[in-house]
Amino acid sequence: MPALILSLLMLGVLLILSSRRRLIKLGIPAGRLISLDTSRFIHVTEPLYDSNLGLTGRPDYLVQRGRSRIPVEVKSGRAPQRPHRSHVLQLAAYCRLVETTTGERPAYGILKYADSAYKLQYTHALQKDLLQILETIRKAQDSSPGRSHNSPSRCRACGYLSSCDQSLA
Numbered sequence: 001m002p003a004l005i006l007s008l009l010m011l012g013v014l015l016i017l018s019s020r021r022r023l024i025k026l027g028i029p030a031g032r033l034i035s036l037d038t039s040r041f042i043h044v045t046e047p048l049y050d051s052n053l054g055l056t057g058r059p060d061y062l063v064q065r066g067r068s069r070i071p072v073e074v075k076s077g078r079a080p081q082r083p084h085r086s087h088v089l090q091l092a093a094y095c096r097l098v099e100t101t102t103g104e105r106p107a108y109g110i111l112k113y114a115d116s117a118y119k120l121q122y123t124h125a126l127q128k129d130l131l132q133i134l135e136t137i138r139k140a141q142d143s144s145p146g147r148s149h150n151s152p153s154r155c156r157a158c159g160y161l162s163s164c165d166q167s168l169a
């Protein structure tokens, strides 16, 4: 019996490790659930802009942490088991915009859902992932005749939403 329990425990650990590896390979940090003091949120009124990347966007809030400003993106739904890739990339884009406009790289960003919040490290791997996707979008836009649909819901579910200049969402 102890051997069976040990095997089951080992299987559980292997499954956790393999799913973490898959996520890391995809450039998606697992994130950490945190509690938040929302009274310290600073509302962002003007969009942030990175002229080198042609990237613009406005996080819902910023939080001052030492010399850094941490972007906060608010989602109205309940927190998924892991943050969606599109949400992570949107937050990464805000981290990049904060770095460009303030000169200070935020170590992480926050995805706040209705019932909890994730702290997501703004790693160099995530930044690389973001830059690759922006480059892919830029190439696609250069050769693309433009948006091929009129569906806002399709844009809302799209992984390129945060950087697409033809979005309907």
Ligand code: SF4
Binding pocket: 147, 154, 155, 156, 158, 159, 160, 161, 164, 165, 166, 167, 168
């Ligand atoms: S956000 Fe909308 S228009 Fe832009 S790439 Fe996605 S689906 Fe197409």
